[in-house]
Amino acid sequence: MRWQWRFLLLLPLLLVLAACGSFPQNPKLDKYDAKAGYRFDNLKTSEKNTDSLFVVLAFSGGGTRAASLSYGVMQALRNTSIKWKGKTKRLLDEVDMISSVSGGSFTSAYYALYRDGIFDGTYESVFLKKDIEKALLSAALSPVNWFKLAGGSYGRSDLAAEYYDENVFAQATFQKLIEKGTRPFLMLNATDMTTGWQFPFIQDQFDLICSDLSRISIARAVASSSAFPGLLTPLTYENHAGKCNYTEPQWVGFAMKDRLTAPERANLAEDRRSYYRQQPWEAKRKFIHLVDGGVADNIGLRSILAALKTTDPAYSLLRRINREQIEKLVVIVVNAATDPQPSRDGSADVPSVLDVLSTAATVPLDNFSFDTVNQLRSVVKEYNTSVALRKKCNKILKKHCPAAKLPDGELYELDLYLVQVAFDFIKDPQTRFKYKNLPTTFNLPAATVDDLIEMGGKLLHQDKDFRRLTGNLGATGG
């Protein structure tokens, strides 16, 4: 009888623990306000961080490997002193936007939150050089968490989010970033499992589900961005759409008519409407399930591409370029992609199911990343050739018909730099092989982390466009 009494006494506690086993609610947005919340336009420029020199960073996924490589790039930017508009400053101070996925999101979020504090050694000890996998496993093995995990809407990623919240991001919410009020604008990207599109943690996206991003923890956003399918679980968000008087931007309505002329734009508009304007025959989206941002785009570049190619996003760079606010635009892509050499080709055996599934999951992503970088290259080329073409025509006109001039107005000339940091650019084949065979894990030896940090800076300084940029800005250090 004694155990039964004990059970009865423990029952309320067990019920409380089980009740905790549901996902933390994302707060409802009471009233949509296009000018409030964590938005690019709400972060001010200053003498220290101008619009005229506009620096964008894109950090890829790849666990601690990606986090360390991007950290190395940030260190190198901090150590690079430049002269711009008569002021001497660090290139890091001119960073305006960071878009990241998965492992890269730890570095971007930590920097957005702590700024120079990222370099004081704490980040290395609480994340880069910490065995995060062991810490997450210990949390999962704790009996208290078994009850939470037994709840249907609480998964291993929720547990990871709690861990990051306590141990890495000190319970900070996006409100902290709003209070900072200065750039860089942080875009932590997850993937919406249903639409397959990127789901950036910015208020413009949370407007669609009438949710207040300012009260969501940065740790939860990072956990969503890095919820690697299979190992970690998707994270659940409640869709409060229809409760905040949201007004969709004009372009969305137009884009719905653009299926033939601009299919990508039409798809994006359809994706946005899937949250708040569903047809009666479509399944209701009461909840949104987010997985690793790498599923939609493993280098965090798609948002930047859209911002460069169209005037549609709230954070459009094209709009700023048209308004002649940007003189030099620098896009630094930090891609920690690897190409591990499998042992399968040494044997005639049929590859295992796990091997096949892993190949099916990762190869298309890698190919997509390659295409994304190529798209960015094409966009940069188009910016440059459009101006060059007009200049060339004017030159020919001047030569053969000195009084003539092209009939239209001027096309704004922008000085563009595309900087790429990737293991592909390591010159020595043996060293390249070593880096391209590093595992994707949240537990790398400290020496490997140090090597990656150093390699980040090395690859940055080796890039041709970065050298052109630093040359033009009279840079020193690095």
Place this chain on the structure above:
Amino acid sequence: MEYVEVRYGQTRNVFIDGVESGETNKILRVGPGTHSFDLGEPKDFKPEKVILVVENTDPLEPLLIEFEEKTS
């Protein structure tokens, strides 16, 4: 990328899809597709707005959109 020039007798801001996106009498870059163009406040121009599909333009032949002063 598409190219558009919004022409008007004086320099004014150009609003693309309701958002300030450049100035008149300059070539502006836009994504392909349907867009609305107007000159914002004051509404002393006509037509009130132009909505059209922007496609197949190039830097040498931007799409020309003309506004003129509204006479009361």
